[in-house]
Amino acid sequence: MKINLLPIVHLVLAMVAAPLLSGIINRTKAIMAGRRGQPILQAYHDLFKLLRKGAVYSRTTSSLFRLGPIVNLAAIITGLLLVPFAGCPGFIAFDGDLVVLAYLLGLARFFVVSAALDTGSSFEGMGASREVMFSILVEPTLFLGLFSLSRLSHSLSLSGILYASGVTGWIIGAPALVAGTLFVLYLAENSRIPFDDPLTHLELTMIHEVMVLDHSGPDFGLVLYGSALKLWLFGALFVGVFSPDLTEAGVWIREGYALAGMVLLPIAVGIVESSMARLRLLKVPQLLVGAGALSLLATILVLG
Amino acid sequence: MHGIVSVIVVSIIITDFLLLSAGWLKSAIRIVAVQGLALGLLPLFVHQDGLSFRLTAIAILVIMLKGIVFPRLLMRSLREMNTVRTITYYVGPMASLLVGIAVLSSSLWWGYVLPLPDQTGYRLAIPMVFFTIVTGLFLIVSRRQALMQIIGYLALENGVYTFGVFFAQSESMLIEIGILLDVFVGVYIMGVMVFHISREFDNIEAGQLSTLKDWFQNRKELAGKDPES
Numbered sequence: 001m002k003i004n005l006l007p008i009v010h011l012v013l014a015m016v017a018a019p020l021l022s023g024i025i026n027r028t029k030a031i032m033a034g035r036r037g038q039p040i041l042q043a044y045h046d047l048f049k050l051l052r053k054g055a056v057y058s059r060t061t062s063s064l065f066r067l068g069p070i071v072n073l074a075a076i077i078t079g080l081l082l083v084p085f086a087g088c089p090g091f092i093a094f095d096g097d098l099v100v101l102a103y104l105l106g107l108a109r110f111f112v113v114s115a116a117l118d119t120g121s122s123f124e125g126m127g128a129s130r131e132v133m134f135s136i137l138v139e140p141t142l143f144l145g146l147f148s149l150s151r152l153s154h155s156l157s158l159s160g161i162l163y164a165s166g167v168t169g170w171i172i173g174a175p176a177l178v179a180g181t182l183f184v185l186y187l188a189e190n191s192r193i194p195f196d197d198p199l200t201h202l203e204l205t206m207i208h209e210v211m212v213l214d215h216s217g218p219d220f221g222l223v224l225y226g227s228a229l230k231l232w233l234f235g236a237l238f239v240g241v242f243s244p245d246l247t248e249a250g251v252w253i254r255e256g257y258a259l260a261g262m263v264l265l266p267i268a269v270g271i272v273e274s275s276m277a278r279l280r281l282l283k284v285p286q287l288l289v290g291a292g293a294l295s296l297l298a299t300i301l302v303l304g
Numbered sequence: 305m306h307g308i309v310s311v312i313v314v315s316i317i318i319t320d321f322l323l324l325s326a327g328w329l330k331s332a333i334r335i336v337a338v339q340g341l342a343l344g345l346l347p348l349f350v351h352q353d354g355l356s357f358r359l360t361a362i363a364i365l366v367i368m369l370k371g372i373v374f375p376r377l378l379m380r381s382l383r384e385m386n387t388v389r390t391i392t393y394y395v396g397p398m399a400s401l402l403v404g405i406a407v408l409s410s411s412l413w414w415g416y417v418l419p420l421p422d423q424t425g426y427r428l429a430i431p432m433v434f435f436t437i438v439t440g441l442f443l444i445v446s447r448r449q450a451l452m453q454i455i456g457y458l459a460l461e462n463g464v465y466t467f468g469v470f471f472a473q474s475e476s477m478l479i480e481i482g483i484l485l486d487v488f489v490g491v492y493i494m495g496v497m498v499f500h501i502s503r504e505f506d507n508i509e510a511g512q513l514s515t516l517k518d519w520f521q522n523r524k525e526l527a528g529k530d531p532e533s
Contacts, residue, residue, distance in 0.1 A: 177314070286325055289401040293321045296405055297314065300412055301428070 019043035028270025050221030068115025086258035089159035116211035127210030162240030340370025385502035436463030
């Protein structure tokens with residue numbers, strides 16, 4: 001029996017290289033602003049520093065608070081097992097795994113939100129409320145987009161719908177719309193700039209960051225690592241949708257395409273972040289509903 | 305050809321969504337201009353029997369009017385009146401977007417139950433036409449400023465025009481040109497009226513038109529005349 005090693009290689013690559021993406025974003029922003037910027041490996045230094053520290057737990061918190069970062073990370077790693085990379089199916093692939101992926105992301109979010117509520121801090125409650133409100137809009141958008149792709153490629157598995165649209169699909173336009181939607185979701189889910197400024201620590205405006213204020217030391221490290229992996233996961237989804245038909249191409253071409261995509265995407269995010277300001281909080285749901293409208297349009301194009 | 309038409313149809317639907325979510329009068333005018341440009345390109349690609357002189361002339365006329373002249377007129381009346389530059393709403397942008405999603409879904413259904421005896425095969429055309437018309441009507445009733453009502457009227461007319469492009473033979477495009485001239489005069493007169501309303505009443509809020517009566521009475525009292533006599 002021949003064992004396919006590629007999914008394992010991809011998983012290890014994701015686990016090792018994920019923190020690099022935020023380094024690329026920060027370096028792009030620094031160059032756009034004319035600064036030299038922090039080292040590109042800064043995220044690794046932060047992670048190692050946090051993992052060496054001890055954690056402080058408030059007496060009002062319960063075990064749910066300690067569970068939050070762990071379940072979050074575990075759910076995202078499980079999600080990574082499902083996402084295909086470079087045209088090669090994920091570690092686990094079966095019919096309907098796109099639903100599992102969406103629910104794993106939901107599980108991760110549920111535990112982060114519960115841990116935030118568990119602290120009893122009003123700020124974190126506010127962040128949790130915002131996160132849940134936005135996720136109400138994010139999830140149907142993601143589902144509709146994946147549904148239209150799945151209808152287009154007549155497949156229910158992520159490995160069937162990514163890297164399969166090809167040129168014929170692009171003419172209909174649905175994959176282009178879904179790719180646009182996924183880019184918006186990429187920014188929203190990873191709290192990048194039009195939705196949330198990752199640099200600010202002003203409680204009134206933060207969404208994701210405000211929920212993890214009470215996590216310290218290794219717990220906070222796990223949260224940071226989880227968000228780095230989430231950046232990789234959504235990047236892999238986007239690169240998979242925004243792809244020519246590579247089923248015939250050789251392994252190295254596919255790997256090269258996917259890796260180039262994973263590097264170019266953070267650069268694009270850095271350019272977006274340098275060129276626009278954060279949206280007003282009231283405008284955020286509007287943009288998400290707009291993305292939902294796009295993915296509905298993609299679904300209509302595919303169904304019609 | 306079919307691919308380009310789908311791209312234009314999808315971009316018109318997207319401009320409708322952008323109109324529903326616009327927050328500034330200026331950006332709404334720009335969006336309606338982009339919609340006009342997209343519409344103008346449509347007759348060049350819909351009719352498969354090649355480019356005739358007549359079609360090209362119509363396309364150029366429509367692009368000139370909808371893409372350049374109307375937006376300029378609207379921009380000028382926006383510049384000349386002292387009004388708030390943001391759009392004021394009865395129904396906010398977020399709810400409008402949700403309404404738009406619902407309307408798009410239901411117009412897809414209309415497209416199925418009201419099939420037209422057409423041979424063109426553009427299945428998204430009817431839903432797009434319905435969606436654009438209803439978006440225009442919705443903008444007229446859900447925005448407070450008179451300028452936004454002109455923009456809603458333009459979107460409505462864009463929908464009607466697209467209907468003509470898809471389902472009229474090229475001869476009856478003559479009617480479209482006639483309508484287009486009417487709309488031109490309409491927008492011109494509306495622009496002048498909005499300008500006068502804003503100069504007379506300091507705002508163009510449709511919700512405050514009931515103050516018109518009071519203003520009229522005040523004028524009579526100031527003139528020292530009893531309205532009864």
